[in-house]
Amino acid sequence: MHIRPLTLALLAGVAALASVSAAQAADLSFPTTAPAVTYPDAGIALVSDAWTGFYAGAHIGGVTSDEFKDGKTAWTGGVQAGYLQQFDMFVVGAEVEAAFTDALLYELAPGAGLTQNWSVAAKARAGFALGDTLIYGTAGASLAELEPWGTTTSGKDNHVGVVFGAGVEQNLGNNFSLRAEYLQTRYFDVDSAVSGIGRQDDLTNHAVKVGVNYRF
Secondary structure: OOOOOOHHHHHHHHHHHHHHHHHHHOOEEEEEEEEEEEEEOOOOEEEOOOHHHHHHHEEEEEEEEEOOOOOOEEEEEEEEHHHEEEEEEEEEEEEEEEEEEEEEEEEEEEEEEEEEEEEEEEEEEEEEEOOOOEEEEEEEEEEEEEEEEEEEEOOHHHHHHHHEEEEEEEEEEEOEEEEEEEEEEEEEEEEEEEEEEEEEEEEEEEEEEEEEEEOO
């Protein structure tokens, strides 16, 4: 998998932000939403189900495509909502996401390409809860509208692809959490025409996002 330097820089910055936020969360004076339960007779602390429930939130970040030779990073932002269920340390759930992008470009030939302005995704989530920290992987399906750019002569069309990635989410208390996430999205066999000549391409983009969720 090829990740451009700007994407690596974004990923490093997001990881640093998540670490700082986690440290700040540890110093908060109010208790976490659902602390571990301790049985005095046994002296054993059981893992709570602090991550169980519905949530909704928003995100912002950067995204780039493998097909853009200059490696320009576009901005992306949107909203997400989902449900998680915790079983001891294991957490599983599902999420829907809508994202808007500032002209993400897939360059097909010099002066020709396709641009992506929005996408929606339905994803499964699964991971491990380490106290107030959730480490997870995610995968699902993505739908995006691709529009012609430059000398591309085909019309705009919708395409379905796959999306997968990983992230970390930190409980901040008061039902709020902060997360950092990397996602890779692939659209296979995308039909287009450049200067009237038909072609078919596999398109890939990489996104690094930070987001805030509120759990109900």
